[in-house]
Amino acid sequence: MTRIKICGIKNVADALYCAEAGADAVGLVFAHSPRQIDVATAQKICAALPPFISRIGVFVDTDIESVERISQTCGLTALQFHGNEDEQYCQSFTLPVLKAIRVKQAEDLNGLAGHPASAVVLDTFHPTLAGGTGEPFDWNLAQTALPKPVILAGGLTPQNVQAAIGKLKPYAVDVSSGVETNGAKDRDKIKAFIDQVRRCA
């Protein structure tokens, strides 16, 4: 069964809706982004969610002490790094680390065997955005077997997620823009996305 992460959740009501609709994880963006939230809001979201839903903090090149502080304050259950964090940095944490690779060419996926991350997030390269681009990358670049579970991201939508799963068979799929309308999470799209993924089972 493909797991589902809905990223860029900004309020308790949307978080609870994702959980109710069948998501496995929500992403809370602490990096500079239209989806960025403050620690107090993230804390409320994490406290409100049911126990078996993962609370994933998304960071871009944040210092280790700040990540630790935010993580403990909010009760995050995993850390997703979307910047230039190296292996030594990723090794600093006790929580599971998801390392994003912004895919531009097949070589970007080399050298992952000894990486301390629990999983890799394959996302779209963009010259100015670290994530949440709403654009898919060339899935042909990721068709080789990787030594880590793959969380597929980048421009997924209710319309293309079944094709993506069929082609790459990822451990999980991760969506943000594709379940939004005018910059806000759209419940019909969230439900449609989750239904499409569950139908792949």
Ligand SMILES: O=C(O)c1ccccc1NCC(=O)[C@H](O)[C@H](O)COP(=O)(O)O
């Ligand atoms: O979502 C953001 O705005 C964001 C900003 C900076 C770093 C990471 C960010 N998102 C990380 C995610 O996990 C997104 O779900 C992933 O990039 C896919 O986004 P989208 O292409 O919009 O579905």
